[in-house]
Structures are given as C-alpha cells and as structure tokens.
Amino acid sequence: MNFTLRVWRQKNAEDKGRFENYRVEDVPEDASFLEMMDILNETLIESDREPIVFDHDCREGICGACSLFVSGRAHGPKRAVTACQLFMRSFKDGETIIIEPWRAKAFPVLKDLMVDRSAFDRIIQKGGYVSINTGGAPDAHTIAIPKPDADEAMDAAACIGCGACVATCPNASAMLFVAAKVSQLALLPQGKPERKKRVLEMIQQMDEEGFGACSNNYACEAECPKEISVAHIARLNREYFGAAID
Numbered sequence: 001m002n003f004t005l006r007v008w009r010q011k012n013a014e015d016k017g018r019f020e021n022y023r024v025e026d027v028p029e030d031a032s033f034l035e036m037m038d039i040l041n042e043t044l045i046e047s048d049r050e051p052i053v054f055d056h057d058c059r060e061g062i063c064g065a066c067s068l069f070v071s072g073r074a075h076g077p078k079r080a081v082t083a084c085q086l087f088m089r090s091f092k093d094g095e096t097i098i099i100e101p102w103r104a105k106a107f108p109v110l111k112d113l114m115v116d117r118s119a120f121d122r123i124i125q126k127g128g129y130v131s132i133n134t135g136g137a138p139d140a141h142t143i144a145i146p147k148p149d150a151d152e153a154m155d156a157a158a159c160i161g162c163g164a165c166v167a168t169c170p171n172a173s174a175m176l177f178v179a180a181k182v183s184q185l186a187l188l189p190q191g192k193p194e195r196k197k198r199v200l201e202m203i204q205q206m207d208e209e210g211f212g213a214c215s216n217n218y219a220c221e222a223e224c225p226k227e228i229s230v231a232h233i234a235r236l237n238r239e240y241f242g243a244a245i246d
C-alpha cells in the first residue's frame with residue numbers, strides 16, 4: 001500500500017511549525033499506524049533527513065502515549081482503538097493521511113508530534129489515588145461491593161490517560177479524564193474517606209492547567225479508545241457539588 005502523508009513538523013515549543021509532505025510505499029496492510037511511521041523514519045534516516053518525533057511506549061493500546069490526530073480524528077478513523085492498534089488496512093491505497101499532534105493549550109507541543117501531557121500527572125497527584133493505610137491485600141470476599149458498582153468502577157479504571165478526550169473536545173476539556181479517575185474511586189469503599197477532598201483538588205488543578213469547560217457534545221465519549229461513558233461526568237458533577245456545599 002502507498003500513501004501520501006501530510007505530517008506536522010515543529011522543531012520545539014517556540015517554533016511555529018508547518019506541514020510537510022512525505023510519500024511512503026510498499027506498506028504492508030497489516031502494519032500498524034506506528035509501524036508505518038517507523039517505515040517513514042527509516043527512509044528519512046537513510047536519506048540523511050531528520051526523523052519525525054512521535055510518542056510511543058507499549059504499542060499494545062494500554063499506555064496512552066501515541067497521541068496522534070489522524071485525518072481529523074483522535075487516534076484515526078476506527079473507534080475504540082489507539083493509534084498503535086490502528087492498522088493500515090483501515091485506509092485506502094493511495095490515500096492522503098494528515099497527521100497532527102494533540103491540539104490543546106494544556107498539551108504544548110514539544111517537537112513534531114510529541115506533546116507534553118504532564119498536566120494529567122499533576123491532576124492525578126492532587127487526588128487520583130488512595131492515601132490511607134489499607135494494610136495488606138484482603139481476601140476478595142472481605143469487603144462486599146455490589147457488582148454494579150464494581151463493574152462501573154472497573155469501566156472507569158480502564159482510562160489510560162491518552163488525552164484523546166481533550167484533543168477532540170471543542171473546548172479542550174479534561175472532564176472525561178478527571179471524571180473517570182474520580183468515579184473509579186468514589187464507587188469503592190476504599191476511596192470514600194477522601195472523596196470530598198479528592199474531587200475539589202482535582203477539579204481545581206484541572207482548571208489551573210488551562211483545560212476548558214465541558215461542551216456537552218459527547219465527542220470525548222465517541223473518540224475514547226476505552227469507550228468510557230460521559231455518565232461518569234455526571235457523577236463527577238454530583239461529587240463536586242456535594243463536596244462544595246458541605
């Protein structure tokens with residue numbers, strides 16, 4: 001398969017950046033999108049040109065590092081996948097593919113397609129954990145948790161912090177990310193002692209990082225690779241208002 005790529009190139013955070021065109025040929029249809037980028041970079045290196053910088057780690061759809069906007073969609077045209085799990089058979093032979101980094105004030109571009117997502121780390125540091133001493137791991141049946149609550153908590157815990165929700169939101173909101181982290185702990189007994197402090201401090205940090213307000217257009221849910229529901233945002237709002245007026 002052959003493709004024309006329009007790739008965002010940016011030397012550093014201060015550079016204005018621009019699109020550059022590249023041609024990749026003989027790409028296997030079962031190659032992943034990141035493997036296709038590897039093929040392009042090998043070609044650039046062989047011709048003494050600077051390779052394209054992009055972020056990646058596990059390449060198994062669980063680390064959230066591959067923050068690529070592909071032809072106008074976070075992680076590309078397929079639902080519920082990250083860019084590393086997107087395969088080139090999803091595109092037409094000869095297609096022009098536009099590749100950009102996440103576009104959000106809170107995710108500044110470091111170089112080319114790599115962005116700084118440490119804003120998410122700082123939000124987690126404000127309360128996305130359980131700090132009380134819970135001792136050793138108890139037997140599974142020791143703490144009774146209703147199955148619907150356990151299932152919903154696990155659904156929220158599936159968030160990999162990739163930032164697709166931010167990149168696809170018109171307001172660059174991080175509400176789905178924060179909601180998943182707050183909801184995951186609010187549903188479990190281990191997270192209840194700190195639930196009020198947690199939600200207040202995580203929301204405050206989210207605002208300080210420069211993320212926008214929720215736009216209620218469900219784009220975050222549609223593009224989330226783990227299909228996390230916006231219902232968690234409703235729980236986040238309830239948790240926040242309950243803590244704020246208490």
